[in-house]
Amino acid sequence: MTDLKTIRGMPDLYGENIEDISMVEKVCQKTFQSFNFQELRTPILENKSLFNRSVGESSEIMQKEVYEFKDRKDNLLCLRPEGTAGLVRALITNGLDNDEIKKLFYLGPMFRYERPQKGRKRQFFQAGVELIGDQSSDADIEIILIANTILEKLKIKSDLEINYLGNVENLKNYNDYLEKYLSETSDLPDYVMKNPIRALDSKDENIKNKMSKAKSITDFLNKDQSDEFFKIKSKLDEIGIKYKENVKLVRGLDYYNGLVFEFLSSDLGAQNAILGGGRYDGLIKKLGGRDLPATGFALGVDRLAEVVKASSQSKDLFIGCVDKESRTYAQTLGYKIRKENSSLIVENYLGNASVAKQLKKADSQGFKFAIIVGQDELKNKKVKLKNLKEDKPDLELKEKDLLEHFEC
RNA sequence: GUGGGUGUAGCUCAGUUGGUUAGAGCGCCGGUUUGUGGCACCGGAGGCCGAGGGUUCAAACCCCUUCAUCCACCCCA
Incomplete structure (x- = not known):
């Protein structure tokens, strides 16, 4: 009877489960549209190389979480593990990487080969926005407003955490510093050896202790960058959006720089990140398009659905x-x-x-x-x-x- | 990939040191009531006890394997 089983981490969804998910999707879609964002839908299958170049070949996701296979003509394809890379590719493929500011959103299934648990399936649903071509902090603010609107509409309690990563050089310098700083310590787990920045949000007590005395990324920012971060924070204050600065907040995808943020919910156990995003100014150029700034976020539709209970429609x-x-x-x-x-x-x-x-x-x-x-x-x-x-x-x-x- | 918990009816779960025909509540169907709901009572259907192997006169229960699920690590949304 194995042919009647669903694939691990990919359950059939029916009844209340799908009602909640579908309701969250609708709220996202309506909110995106109310901010005048346009939908862009890309295929679920892409060339694997696309993600190697965007998400990062050394990242955890590409190392062991991608569903990859060869098609009948021996092309190496994969099921998309996230939405941003495909959307950026679509911009370039279709010649849309011009100077006009683009406000786009997407919604659909993503795939990662992980061990399933609450709020973590192998097929899961994400919705996200990308604001392309605007380097101002106002763009970052705009997408945080979208995120906040969705969470308010769904009446989900969450905490916003923000951090500022600077640019590629800052990150490189900081990584080098951490590597040296941590090299005195023995017994470091693999993931820290490979990417010292991962030590920042580690839950390992040993590493936590050690890291409490380390410098933070903030110490590696130049004046302009510190000013920019300050500007963003004062705008959030002005609008009245509460946030917590978390210098340990780093994100797992290689393409982030500048402002990064996460919305966390306490109702989800270990999988507490319900929405995350930030700026990725270098990515479009890196993938072969023009040098355009961009910022965006993705949210976990299933995770939001876990924490809301849809009032059953009368x-x-x-x-x-x-x-x-x-x-x-x-x-x-x-x-x-x-x-x-x-x-x-x-x-x-x-x-x-x-x-x-x-x-x-x-x-x-x-x-x-x-x-x-x-x-x-x-x-x-x-x-x-x-x-x-x-x-x-x-x-x-x-x-x-x-x-x-x-x-x- | 690592460590631990759990798999029994559509759902939530009982099931004694291994012992005849595996139970309850909710839901579903039928009846009390053949054109008028909510309540109550009565009845019924529905199970390869996750799957495969082993021990035994005898396995839902013990052993092995495997699959799924949940929790934590890891990672991320």
Whole structure:
């Protein structure tokens, strides 16, 4: 029966699970659009080399988390592990890397071969924005505003942490410094040896102790960079967005520089990052496009869905029927009512249960109103509208009045 | 990739030192009530006890393997 199993970390989603995810996606999409961001949808499959050059060949993700395979013509492909690289590639591929400022968003499944746990699946959903061509700190502020709006709409409590990485040289210098600083320590785990910057957010007590006396990236910034960071912070203050400066915040993808940030939720255990992003000014050029600044973020749709509970949508009208003759009329009524108001949820019950059962079903499924269509209704074109939520007498309505009752 | 927990009905879970036919609650279907809901009562369906192997007269239970899931490390959204 192995052929009937789902692939590890890629569950079928149904019921409440998909309701929550789908609701989060809708909120994201609406919010992006309200900031006048346009959708850009790229393929799930890309050449693996694209991610080697963007995410970084030495990064954890590319080292062991990519689903890669050869196609029938021996091209080395992979399932995308994140969204930014594909979107940047699309800009270059389609000649969109011009001077016009671009505000783009994406939404869809990503894949990483990791050990699954809460808030971490092998297929997971991300939504994100990229603001291309604007190097000002206002652009960084704009995307933080988007992030904040989404989290507010979803009523998710979270803490914003920010840090400033400077540019490639700062990072290199800081990395070199850490390498030297840590070289006195023995028993360093592999991941720290490979990339000393990883020691910053390590949970290992040994490393934590050692790092508490190390210099921070802030000490490696020049005056302009410190000023820029200061500017960003005062703008956040002015708007009234609370944040915590975290000099240990570094991000796992190689392309980040300048401002980086994360929104953290305490309700998710170890996978507490629900949204993260920052500036990636060098990436477009590195991938072969023009030298354009860019900033953006990605959020974990599944992770947000874990911490919100979607208020189950209330359903509007249950149309039952008592025999075959009346059923078609019942369907006609449903059809007309939905035309009158397309946002209504209207069930046309097509089974053979008794009237009592039908009403019970309507009630237990959370419908507000119910009508039962039978011979009388068919003959007189009149129905009794039952209010299932409040104890009120039935309304006897002609077809026209019924339609009016439900129009928007 | 490392360490640990858990897999029994659609869902949440009981199941005694290994002992006849594996249970409950919720949900589903039917009835009390053949055209009027919420409550109550009665009945029913639904299980290869995650999968494969082993020990035993006998395994949901013990052993091995494997898969899935959860927690932590790691990583990230």
